[in-house]
Amino acid sequence: xxLPAFTLHRPRSAADAIALLDEDCLAYSGGTELLMAMxxxxxxxxxxxDLKRIDELNTITLGADRLLIGAGASHDRVAGDALVAEHAAxxxxxxxxxxxxRVRAQGSIGGNICFAExxxxxxxxxxxxxxxxxxxxxxxxxxxxxxxxFLGPYWTxxxxxxxxxxxxxxxxxxxxxxxxxxTVERPTVAVAAVALPEGGYRIVVGAVGDLPxxxxxAQLTAVDAADLAARVEPVSDLTGSERYKRHVTEVFVRRxxxxxxxxx
Amino acid sequence: MRLTFDVNGVGQQADDVWPGESxxxxxxxxxxxxxxxxxxxxxxxxxxxxxxxxxxxxACLVAAPQAQGRAVRTVEGLATDSAGGxxxxxxxxVETGAVQCGFCTPGLIMATDDLLANTPTPSDAxxxxxxxxxxxxxxGYEKILDAVRLAASRRTEVTP
Numbered sequence: 001x002x003l004p005a006f007t008l009h010r011p012r013s014a015a016d017a018i019a020l021l022d023e024d025c026l027a028y029s030g031g032t033e034l035l036m037a038m039x040x041x042x043x044x045x046x047x048x049x050d051l052k053r054i055d056e057l058n059t060i061t062l063g064a065d066r067l068l069i070g071a072g073a074s075h076d077r078v079a080g081d082a083l084v085a086e087h088a089a090x091x092x093x094x095x096x097x098x099x100x101x102r103v104r105a106q107g108s109i110g111g112n113i114c115f116a117e118x119x120x121x122x123x124x125x126x127x128x129x130x131x132x133x134x135x136x137x138x139x140x141x142x143x144x145x146x147x148x149x150f151l152g153p154y155w156t157x158x159x160x161x162x163x164x165x166x167x168x169x170x171x172x173x174x175x176x177x178x179x180x181x182x183t184v185e186r187p188t189v190a191v192a193a194v195a196l197p198e199g200g201y202r203i204v205v206g207a208v209g210d211l212p213x214x215x216x217x218a219q220l221t222a223v224d225a226a227d228l229a230a231r232v233e234p235v236s237d238l239t240g241s242e243r244y245k246r247h248v249t250e251v252f253v254r255r256x257x258x259x260x261x262x263x264x
Numbered sequence: 265m266r267l268t269f270d271v272n273g274v275g276q277q278a279d280d281v282w283p284g285e286s287x288x289x290x291x292x293x294x295x296x297x298x299x300x301x302x303x304x305x306x307x308x309x310x311x312x313x314x315x316x317x318x319x320x321x322x323a324c325l326v327a328a329p330q331a332q333g334r335a336v337r338t339v340e341g342l343a344t345d346s347a348g349g350x351x352x353x354x355x356x357x358v359e360t361g362a363v364q365c366g367f368c369t370p371g372l373i374m375a376t377d378d379l380l381a382n383t384p385t386p387s388d389a390x391x392x393x394x395x396x397x398x399x400x401x402x403x404g405y406e407k408i409l410d411a412v413r414l415a416a417s418r419r420t421e422v423t424p
Binding site: 002003004005007008028030031032035036039048050052099100102105106 | 283289313319326329330378397
């Protein structure tokens with residue numbers, strides 16, 4: 001079924017793209033979520049801005065104390081990048097597990113988080129890594145922590161005229177594990193467990209509720225899996241009831257803690 | 265708009281294409297290449313897998329203008345034997361009985377080709393991961409896994 005009519009813009013710079021964006025003119029990168037939502041009639045943009053030919057959105061660079069990942073980089077690109085592997089290996093781990101081979105080849109990391117599907121693998125890990133996102137409009141530029149960027153299902157702090165240009169991960173990024181339980185195309189429960197560089201540990205439970213739930217602990221032994229499972233707000237659906245998902249959450253938090261303690 | 269691109273090694277042109285058409289639609293309805301199947305149109309079933317400049321993609325999630333000036337390879341372009349013979353992956357699917365209704369088969373064959381190009385001797389876990397986004401509602405996948413193992417073993421023999 002063809003999509004409703006729209007105009008396609010193909011700028012070569014981020015500035016030109018940003019000048020075009022508004023409520024009816026949306027950024028188009030991998031299209032794995034956007035075109036689907038358009039086909040289902042959930043959104044009806046009159047114009048799309050193709051970002052794929054903008055090189056500056058596809059770079060991954062190392063700054064003095066941050067790793068900067070261009071929003072247009074595909075999941076495969078991030079998963080296979082040497083800088084990501086060296087400085088933020090947990091993100092590479094999660095990116096290797098996103099969707100399926102075609103989604104990883106087409107979909108971009110920026111598109112993934114702007115769509116804000118609550119079961120995003122990327123979102124869970126970005127919260128664990130204390131990442132911020134860079135939002136740029138024609139008149140302003142701001143940096144928003146991942147925890148403040150995600151506001152709810154399919155809802156972020158990004159304004160219509162803003163383009164998410166890059167994801168910024170502070171270095172050294174914590175090392176850790178990412179475990180998920182998944183029976184369909186997205187996880188039922190995802191858990192990131194990391195050892196924080198300044199000491200202590202962070203557990204982030206994603207996918208099971210509307211937003212990732214994050215908790216920091218001084219000691220790994222202080223992690224209370226049952227407490228975390230009680231704090232998430234699971235959404236009952238075909239992949240399980242609320243009670244079942246709380247159970248799976250508790251099990252996966254325990255497994256993640258054991259894996260982190262075991263150095264895996 | 266006029267779309268000019270390469271399909272299975274041959275330069276092609278389509279006129280009056282409008283941006284809302286998918287690459288899948290162009291291939292099937294304008295190029296007369298029905299091997300690439302149209303099923304979920306959501307990027308979840310893998311039936312429309314094609315190569316776009318060598319990258320495995322869902323043709324349903326590529327807007328037609330994205331293919332401008334680029335090279336597409338479909339299941340019809342997999343076999344290099346001009347006499348109409350089968351590619352070794354296709355042959356493996358036939359021999360192991362990995363085809364029932366056949367609707368998912370072109371996508372699975374493209375995904376297998378991509379897997380073996382990057383991982384010539386995949387483990388069972390790697391095969392399962394690579395094919396995780398290709399849905400078959402008939403065979404239960406066991407024979408499909410057999411087909412991939414057979415194709416991998418032959419590929420290893422051909423290109424050590």
